[in-house]
Amino acid sequence: MSSAHTRKGPDRSRRRLLKLGAGAGALSMLPVGSALARQQTSARIVIIGAGAAGLSIASRLQRSLSGARITLVGERQTHLYQPGLTLIGAGLWEREDVITQTRDWVPSDVAWIEADAAGFSPDNKRVSLSNGDTLEYDLLVIATGCQLNYGEIEGMSTELIGQQGIGSIYAGPDAAVGTNKAIEQMLGAGEGRAIFTLSDTPIKCAGAPLKATFTTLSRLEDSGQRERFQVDFFTPFEQKVFSVPVYNEFVLNRWREQQVELYDQRRLVGIDPGQRTALFSHVDGTTERQEYDFIHVVPPMSAPDAVRHSELAWQEGPWAGQWLEVDQYSLQHRRYPEIFGIGDVIGTPFGKTAASVKKQAPVLEENILSYLAGQPLPAKYNGYTSCPLITSIGRAVLAEFGYGGKLMPSFPFISPTEESWAVWVMKEKMLQPAYYAMLNGRV
Amino acid sequence: MSIEQILVVMLYTLKPYLAWIILAVVVLAGAQLIGLKRPGKTCPRVLPLSLVIGVIVALLAPTLTGSKLAYVATVTDWIALVGIGVATAIYTYLVLGPLMPRR
Numbered sequence: 001m002s003s004a005h006t007r008k009g010p011d012r013s014r015r016r017l018l019k020l021g022a023g024a025g026a027l028s029m030l031p032v033g034s035a036l037a038r039q040q041t042s043a044r045i046v047i048i049g050a051g052a053a054g055l056s057i058a059s060r061l062q063r064s065l066s067g068a069r070i071t072l073v074g075e076r077q078t079h080l081y082q083p084g085l086t087l088i089g090a091g092l093w094e095r096e097d098v099i100t101q102t103r104d105w106v107p108s109d110v111a112w113i114e115a116d117a118a119g120f121s122p123d124n125k126r127v128s129l130s131n132g133d134t135l136e137y138d139l140l141v142i143a144t145g146c147q148l149n150y151g152e153i154e155g156m157s158t159e160l161i162g163q164q165g166i167g168s169i170y171a172g173p174d175a176a177v178g179t180n181k182a183i184e185q186m187l188g189a190g191e192g193r194a195i196f197t198l199s200d201t202p203i204k205c206a207g208a209p210l211k212a213t214f215t216t217l218s219r220l221e222d223s224g225q226r227e228r229f230q231v232d233f234f235t236p237f238e239q240k241v242f243s244v245p246v247y248n249e250f251v252l253n254r255w256r257e258q259q260v261e262l263y264d265q266r267r268l269v270g271i272d273p274g275q276r277t278a279l280f281s282h283v284d285g286t287t288e289r290q291e292y293d294f295i296h297v298v299p300p301m302s303a304p305d306a307v308r309h310s311e312l313a314w315q316e317g318p319w320a321g322q323w324l325e326v327d328q329y330s331l332q333h334r335r336y337p338e339i340f341g342i343g344d345v346i347g348t349p350f351g352k353t354a355a356s357v358k359k360q361a362p363v364l365e366e367n368i369l370s371y372l373a374g375q376p377l378p379a380k381y382n383g384y385t386s387c388p389l390i391t392s393i394g395r396a397v398l399a400e401f402g403y404g405g406k407l408m409p410s411f412p413f414i415s416p417t418e419e420s421w422a423v424w425v426m427k428e429k430m431l432q433p434a435y436y437a438m439l440n441g442r443v
Numbered sequence: 444m445s446i447e448q449i450l451v452v453m454l455y456t457l458k459p460y461l462a463w464i465i466l467a468v469v470v471l472a473g474a475q476l477i478g479l480k481r482p483g484k485t486c487p488r489v490l491p492l493s494l495v496i497g498v499i500v501a502l503l504a505p506t507l508t509g510s511k512l513a514y515v516a517t518v519t520d521w522i523a524l525v526g527i528g529v530a531t532a533i534y535t536y537l538v539l540g541p542l543m544p545r546r
Contacts, residue, residue, distance in 0.1 A: 422523050
């Protein structure tokens with residue numbers, strides 16, 4: 001067993017230099033007071049997950065705490081800018097545009113263990129890792145992201161993406177490239193049927209399946225042969241493709257105008273790549289088989305097995321055995337006060353986008369500092385979720401909302417319900433820099 | 444978002460274009476220095492030429508960002524487009540003014 005500790009790596013000076021370059025301008029804007037007023041602690045803090053959520057909170061805690069031993073746990077060496085996957089799938093970005101190295105984002109003085117969590121023992125305050133080690137902690141942050149359960153769709157695997165007309169942008173940059181390839185093949189054929197699907201589980205970036213539909217429609221319209229293609233959307237829900245009513249209505253109305261047929265209350269349960277058919281189940285248990293030339297698969301999602309099969313998952317309710325049990329406002333675990341959650345893994349009504357992490361990270365930082373000081377937790381996450389909903393290649397709606405579906409526009413000059421070129425530019429040019437600033441804990 | 448956060452995002456956004464921004468500033472400074480050594484009034488053709496270039500760049504801006512002029516729809520879109528045109532026209536005027544033959 002090893003306690004959480006700070007590892008000295010050979011890349012330390014290079015990493016520092018990179019951080020210095022990336023954040024020099026922003027650093028100069030920090031109030032001197034906040035840089036000096038670091039809270040003293042000797043707590044062993046373990047952060048499980050080295051993605052957007054884990055890196056963001058690691059950067060913040062490293063800045064705001066003095067004396068803490070912060071350990072970041074995450075196996076993946078490459079960091080993926082996942083909001084860019086829809087743009088790769090639309091043929092607008094290259095795969096390299098979303099890939100950076102995780103080590104370049106790990107803050108100095110934070111130890112990084114290149115392993116994943118294999119099991120949790122919250123009563124003993126221990127985490128076992130995939131490399132065989134066990135970590136003890138005083139405070140644990142779960143930021144694992146979510147797990148893509150393609151295997152729950154019979155006949156489906158990630159190896160099929162890009163072949164036999166199968167696309168799915170969620171599985172990473174290569175899958176997004178494969179999705180674009182499959183769409184191009186359909187376009188090249190000059191006619192065909194495109195099917196877009198939705199999972200009945202909570203999913204990360206719930207706008208992505210809609211964006212994939214809209215960008216494909218855009219490409220079909222630009223080809224001048226829109227009438228030669230049939231585009232259908234299959235949703236497990238009744239007349240619903242998005243959980244916020246105003247955006248749901250907007251999308252359904254637009255699709256009616258664009259001759260997209262909506263097949264509701266149908267869940268993708270199987271796929272036959274050789275025959276190019278997909279099997280959908282109805283709410284009454286019956287099934288139907290649909291032929292396609294291109295299909296966009298949205299896999300069922302959950303917390304990673306290590307989390308959902310542990311004591312840490314919700315024990316009852318709609319997220320039981322699937323997502324991390326946290327208070328939706330404080331982000332503190334409801335039964336283990338020394339455990340907090342952030343990002344896609346948490347079981348809350350909203351909050352599975354990078355923009356959600358941007359709002360969650362300062363809430364979590366403030367609450368962790370209060371917890372370590374023995375104070376009540378003052379900060380509340382309001383469910384803020386943002387999705388620049390691309391409605392055509394070249395325009396988008398900046399959908400921003402929170403708990404209860406309440407609209408939460410960030411900018412008074414951008415309507416949360418209007419399609420806009422400026423929002424497109426924001427999505428295409430500015431969100432990635434904002435995301436990287438978030439990884440550095442600057443916004 | 445706070446002003447401070449918006450400025451941080453702007454810094455991160457502009458960072459990849461730093462070389463181009465520096466080049467633009469150098470060209471502007473160079474033109475102004477040359478202008479200081481040249482007596483006479485600014486050529487009258489500079490102003491209309493700058494305005495034309497400003498309008499052309501503004502009309503091309505949506506295409507340059509992977510969009511279409513038809514998608515410029517909201518008040519914010521139009522303000523951004525006009526801002527691009529005005530900024531381009533002013534920059535062009537400040538660069539061409541000192542360089543064009545003077546009266």
